[in-house]
Amino acid sequence: MSRMTICACILQSVSPVVMAIGAFASTVRAQIGPPDLIADLVTANHILYDQGVVDGFGHVSVRNPANPERFFLSRARAPSMVEAADIMEFDLDGKPTGGPQDKPVFQELYIHAEVFRARPDVHGVVHSHSPAVVPFGVVKTPFRPVSQTGAFLCGGVPNFDLRDDFPDAPNLLVTSSAKGAALAKALGDRPVALMRGHGDTVAGASLKEAVYLAIFTEVAARLTSQAIMISGGGPITYLGDHESERNPPRRAKGASEGIDRNWEIWASEALARRTKR
Numbered sequence: 666m667s668r669m670t671i672c673a674c675i676l677q678s679v680s681p682v683v684m685a686i687g688a689f690a691s692t693v694r695a696q697i698g699p700p701d702l703i704a705d706l707v708t709a710n711h712i713l714y715d716q717g718v719v720d721g722f723g724h725v726s727v728r729n730p731a732n733p734e735r736f737f738l739s740r741a742r743a744p745s746m747v748e749a750a751d752i753m754e755f756d757l758d759g760k761p762t763g764g765p766q767d768k769p770v771f772q773e774l775y776i777h778a779e780v781f782r783a784r785p786d787v788h789g790v791v792h793s794h795s796p797a798v799v800p801f802g803v804v805k806t807p808f809r810p811v812s813q814t815g816a817f818l819c820g821g822v823p824n825f826d827l828r829d830d831f832p833d834a835p836n837l838l839v840t841s842s843a844k845g846a847a848l849a850k851a852l853g854d855r856p857v858a859l860m861r862g863h864g865d866t867v868a869g870a871s872l873k874e875a876v877y878l879a880i881f882t883e884v885a886a887r888l889t890s891q892a893i894m895i896s897g898g899g900p901i902t903y904l905g906d907h908e909s910e911r912n913p914p915r916r917a918k919g920a921s922e923g924i925d926r927n928w929e930i931w932a933s934e935a936l937a938r939r940t941k942r
């Protein structure tokens with residue numbers, strides 16, 4: 666039997682198996698969630714990395730539109746490397762309910778679970794160690810916006826300190842439902858909570874809004890820091906609470922032309938840079 670004949674035989678015998686595996690894989694993918702939403706979640710991971718909000722750490726999730734008691738989140742993987750096959754589904758106790766079951770999960774997935782539990786209005790959550798934001802968690806200077814793009818921060822940014830409720834915790838990570846619930850309580854009805862010595866958590870009415878808010882929280886932190894530095898200790902005219910552009914109808918919708926416009930360019934840039942890597 667020639668090599669070519671052997672190959673043909675193998676192909677004939679393997680093809681049905683390969684097809685079956687392919688069908689199974691696509692079935693699994695179909696079951697994990699709406700393909701467009703899963704694709705957006707993958708893109709959200711790439712955008713947040715490309716925009717410098719996350720590095721090897723940090724994660725983003727979206728509530729399952731078919732079951733509000735479940736949400737989608739990548740397995741523990743660097744956001745820039747996340748693919749559709751990495752997306753898992755969890756319940757609000759942090760238990761995996763779909764997707765790859767044999768992979769490590771994020772220790773801090775309870776952030777997402779408990780924010781989704783406490784906030785029915787929230788459909789997207791970002792947790793990051795957003796570098797320009799972290800300093801505001803360890804100083805007395807309030808984190809207030811100086812720019813229109815940070816107007817959603819008007820009204821105050823709570824600062825969650827894990828040690829308030831868990832003085833004996835070995836680190837500042839949110840690694841249980843109880844710690845996640847404490848964070849969600851500190852967040853209240855706000856879009857952003859600082860996490861002392863750690864980072865921040867952002868809650869959006871949609872996945873895209875959460876990404877938008879996370880990026881512009883990082884931008885706002887840079888701008889406010891610069892204003893403080895160049896003020897030389899002098900007064901700063903922050904945006905007033907009455908100048909916030911957030912309003913209930915837009916927020917309930919979870920989308921706006923501004924969010925979509927930014928998402929389009931962020932996704933395009935992330936894809937271009939990812940392709941070059």
Ligand SMILES: [Zn+2]
Pocket residue numbers: 723773792793794838863864
């Ligand atoms: Zn963290």
